[in-house]
Amino acid sequence: MSSKAKILPIITIPNPILKKKSAEVEPKKISSKELQELCLNMEKTMKDKKGVGIAAPQIGKNIRLIIINTKDGGVVMFNPKIIRKSLTKEWGEEGCFSVPDVFGQVKRHKKIECEYLDKTGKKIKIKAEGLMARVIQHEIDHLDGILFIDKAVPSSKIRGGQGRS
Ligand SMILES: [Zn+2]
Numbered sequence: 119m120s121s122k123a124k125i126l127p128i129i130t131i132p133n134p135i136l137k138k139k140s141a142e143v144e145p146k147k148i149s150s151k152e153l154q155e156l157c158l159n160m161e162k163t164m165k166d167k168k169g170v171g172i173a174a175p176q177i178g179k180n181i182r183l184i185i186i187n188t189k190d191g192g193v194v195m196f197n198p199k200i201i202r203k204s205l206t207k208e209w210g211e212e213g214c215f216s217v218p219d220v221f222g223q224v225k226r227h228k229k230i231e232c233e234y235l236d237k238t239g240k241k242i243k244i245k246a247e248g249l250m251a252r253v254i255q256h257e258i259d260h261l262d263g264i265l266f267i268d269k270a271v272p273s274s275k276i277r278g279g280q281g282r283s
Pocket residue numbers: 213214215216256260283
């Protein structure tokens with residue numbers, strides 16, 4: 119990762135950017151300096167805050183770009199789409215940088231199959247389950263202007279659970 123990456127300010131509710139549907143990214147623009155730098159900055163921002171994921175609207179850009187934090191590093195996903203999902207859903211605790219100090223239980227598909235363009239513009243298909251599937255669904259919701267609090271049942275005001283994104 120570039121040492122020049124910057125930590126970006128995160129926007130929080132009730133900023134209207136968080137409620138807007140984000141636009142698809144033109145595949146040929148993925149290699150642009152602007153988007154490559156944005157990816158590095160978003161990844162650095164996510165890691166600095168020990169987040170499990172981050173979506174572009176959270177740093178004020180309504181474009182379809184999310185980054186998921188995995189044990190192997192940040193996975194950049196442009197135009198992510200869920201193409202298959204399990205009928206089985208499960209509850210889990212969520213939080214969000216854009217909704218400070220609130221945690222709640224959200225029901226999500228247990229397993230998903232997701233298609234996206236990676237940071238080189240290559241089309242990738244992955245299967246995810248458990249926390250990874252949850253984080254991807256949470257971040258894609260951001261791209262559609264949906265926040266976890268729109269779906270959550272309050273669990274407790276105690277901090278904990280599977281991390282914020
Ligand atoms: Zn979030």
